Each structure stands twice: as C-alpha cells, then as structure tokens.
Amino acid sequence: MANDDSDLLMISGLKHFQFCRRRWALVHIEQLWEENVLTLEGHYMHERVHDDSFTEARGAVLLSRGMPVRSQRLKITGVCDMVELYKDEDGVPIQGRSGRWRLYPVEYKLGQPDVQGADALQLCAQAMCLEEMFVTDIPEAALYYGKIKRRQRIMLTDELRQKVKDSVAEMHQLMIKGYTPKAKMGKACKNCSLEEICQPRLTKQVSASEYNRRAFHEEDGQ
C-alpha cells in the first residue's frame, strides 16, 4: 500500500535512538513520556507544517520552510526546517518555478554541536527523503547552531547514509516486535529526562510499562 503511512517512523526519533535505544522505545513504542518529548515534537511539527507552503525568494535562492518529507523506501517521515533551492542546470524542476534547482537542506538547532552525531543522522535522513521525493542527489547539507550562531557543513557520505539505514532498520524491527531494550545504566542516564519513567536501576528485568503497571497496582493495594 504505497500511501499507507501507518508504519512510517518519525525521523526525529533518530535522535533519541542515537542517545539510547531504550529511550526511543519508551517514547515511540511504549508511548510513556513525561511532559515531554513527543508532545513537544508534535507541537513543533504542527507549527512547522503550518508553514509548509511558504517559499520565499532571495535573489537566485528559494527558501522553503517546514517542508514535510517522507521516504517510502526507508518508511520514515518528518519535516525539514529549511530547504534552500539554488538555480542549477544540473538540478531538478520545481513545480511553479522555471528552471532547475539544487536542494540544500538546513536543520536549525538551539544549542551547540552535538558530539554523538545525532543531528547529522537526522539531517541525512531528511536529505535521503528529499532525494527520493525529487529524484535527485544531495551530497551536502548543513546544521545551524543557535548557541554559536554558525553553520556546520555536513557531507552526506556513504557511511552516514548506511548508519541512517541501519538505525532505521533496527527501529522498525523493534517497533514490529514491540520490544523495548532493557535499561543499561550509563553516562547518558544523568542527562536523560526519562530517568524517572525508565528506572534504569530497577527495570533491567521488566519492561518500563510493566514496571509502571506493577507500581500502579501496588499503590492501589491490588
């Protein structure tokens, strides 16, 4: 079913997945979250989607904000913060515009460059969606970090693309099985907003939802 979106995974989940596979599963499989990740992502996406048809021209550059993207091949979906389109004979035609255009996605982040490479992974996944949608090649994209007010060029290498494919394949497998990886205490837990829900010290043997269900029944005296 080409238009069935029910099994598409959110590209934004790649960031959780890179941070901790269990964290991704808690949010996207078990749908356990505190005030929170998915809600914020939802609002974020909502705002952006409202912006999706807005295209402004700056000289020979078109700017498209909040462009929804998807890949049927990878079964992922998301929203590009910004896609810059440059006039280029080797580019692709764009509906409603004359000439041919080269696509250059840019993702905006409030903080500073992440050391784990999760932002680059997310950006690469967006670019791979654009390539499939527009039947084009996108060798490079950029991350803009608000904290340092600077752009970082990201080369979309075969290695980075393979990492996207492997991560997405693993996410789909976990989603199909409905399996949440067991907690592994590590440095990441200190900065994890889901620690209360995850209970990494206590939930090695049971799923978080099962742990929370038991806790709930204990409170109820059942």
Ligand code: SF4
């Ligand atoms: S508390 Fe630790 S194990 Fe649990 S989701 Fe967060 S990072 Fe992962």
